[in-house]
Amino acid sequence: MDRAFFGQPQGLGVLAGTEFWERFSYYGMRAILLYYIVATAAKGGLGLSQTTGLSIMAIYGSLVYLASIMGGYVSDRLLGSRRTVLYGGIFIMLGHIALSLPIGIVGLFISIAFITIGTGFLKPNISDMVGKLYSEEDQRRESGFTIFVFAINFGAFISPLVCGWISSSYNYHFGFSLAAIGMFFGLLFYYFGGNKTLGTDGDEPSNPLDPGESKQIIIRMVLGAVAFIIVLIGMSLTKNLSIDSFVSLLSIIAIITPVLYFIVILRSKKITEVERKKVLAYIPLFIGAMVFWGIEESGSSILASFAASRTNNDLGWIKIDPSWYQSLNPLFIMLYTPLFILLWTKLGKKQPRTPNKFAYGLFFSGLSFLLMVIPLLMVGANEKVSFLWLVGSWAIIEIGEMLISPIGLSVTTRLAPKAFGAQMLSMWFLSNAAGQAVNSQIARFYTPGHEAGYFAVIGIVAIVASLILLMFVKPVLKLMDKVE
Structure with missing residues (x-):
């Protein structure tokens, strides 16, 4: 048995190292991107409004997760995981290079396109490759994924500190260059290390397209692209095409897509009545997760803006760069993970049921935003607040993530109909x-x-959603049919 990497398969070291550098590049870029978008040209930025910048950051993250569906499809049906991950890394590096060049708004949109595609190609498939390192009976699987997730969070932790410091000390383009270099190291790690340790698994697609299917896929892609272009032309002719309206169009697509997925699955003749009930049980959990991620992922937009404009970052002996706060998310994940593993192990069968965990996670996400209301009411509209409030907010919401993220991924696989296993994971x-x-x-x-009002409303909505979910625990558990 291969135990060359701390008792794990040698290939785990390659994949963990690759993902470390990929997350380093992505989170390093994301930590400074909002500031680059809203900074004036005199300060080396694009000079867009804060409102537009916040919307761009949010839809950027949305597109990355939408693209993961395409990445899984390309791997399974066209390229295989090995090549899909490699091409994904190349796209990501090119996206960072586009941002590192002083070509303004054009570089931003080229970067969004490349990094969205690249991350969609790389992220779901590299995790799948980790799973394939182990047989079903291999007891090392869980510890292997723990090492892999630690590499992800460690890369995400150090990159905002480094890229943020570089961008503040020199300029934003230097910070983005460092992200590009990080992905370049990841590609070297993956290409040369993978050739030695990963064998031939993933070289070919697991479910390749038939000639007839290829033609149908191309037709659908062309029709989809044409429809999208027609909509853009219509918006342009009516003088409604702008950055904000384009973001709104993408938002509509991102919201409609899961609705259509649910309809297709529920109406399919390939699933049984028991499986249909399990999919229905998944819907309230999906909505809860959607509310949670809307708040959690605002760390790179809303909280990043708050860190720069309303937080006292001058401690006298050190001046905190606003981008450094982006390291709090992975830091708390690394701190909480062993504690939650110990908690669930100790509770055993007495631990809360899955819908309850979701409801508690939602509650903590709402509480994290309500916490931010307190200092704003204390100091007024123009004063800055202690950095400890931001640290506290992140500490609370990451408790919510520990209750929702790993639990949600697990329950998704267990509620998935056999005919839609992979597609439910995409959900x-x-x-x-x-x-x-x-x-x-x-x-x-x-x-x-109006920051206090914003935090208060969103926080209350999340807490109300958690209470509503608690009311539906019993019917959801009944539909889940003993799935835990």
Whole structure:
């Protein structure tokens, strides 16, 4: 048995290292992107409004998760996971290079397109490759994924600190260049290390397209592209085409997509009545996850803006760069993970049921935003607040993530009908995409002087949603049919 990497397969070291550098590049870029978008040209930025910047950040995250569906399809039906991950990394690197060049708004949109496609190609498939390193009976699988997730969070932790410091000390383009270099190292790690340790698994698609299917797919893609272009032309002719309206169009697509997925699955003749009930049980969990991700993912937009404009970052002995707060998310995940593993192990069968965990996670997400109301009411509209409030908000919402993220991924696989196993897994990513799409619209209400009201309303909505979900625990459990 291969135990070359700390008792794990040697290939895990390659994949964990690749994902470390990919997350380093992505989170390093994301930590400074909002500031680049809203900074004036004199300060090296694009000079867009805060409202537009917040919407762009939210829809960017939404598109990344939408693209993961395409990445899984390309891997399974066209390229195989090995090549899909490689091409994804190349797209990501090119996207960071576009941002590192002083070509303004054009570079931003090229970057969004490339990184969206690249992350969609790489992220779901590299996780699948980790799973394939182990047989079903291999007891090392769980510990292997723990190492892999730690690499993800460690890369996400250090990159905002490094890229944020570089962008503040020099300029934004240097920060984006560092993200590109990080992905370049990831590609080197993956290509040369993978050739030695990953064998031939994933070289070919697991379910390749038949010649007839290929023609149908091309026709559908062309029709979809034509329809999208027609809509854009119509918006342009009616003088309604702008960055904000384009973001709104993408938001509509991100919200409609999971609705259509649910309709297709529920109406399918390939699922049994028992499976149909399980899909119905998944709907309230999906909605809860969507609300949660809308709040959690606002860390790179709403909380990032708050960190720059309403937080006292001058501690005298050190000046905190606003981008550094983006390291709090992975930091708390790394701190909480062993504690939650210990908690669930100790509770055993006495631990809360899945819908309850979702409801509690929603409650904590709402509480994290309500916490931000307190300092704003204390200091007024123009004063800055202690950085500890932001740290506290992140500490609370990451408790919610521990209750929803791993639990949601697990329950998705267990409620999935056999005929839609992979597509139901895509639904979990769509909950994040839809949540951020909604966030791209409501973020417009986050304006100077009204921050307290924004945090209060969103926080209350999340807590109300958690209470409603608690009311539906019994019927959801009944539909789940003993799935835990």
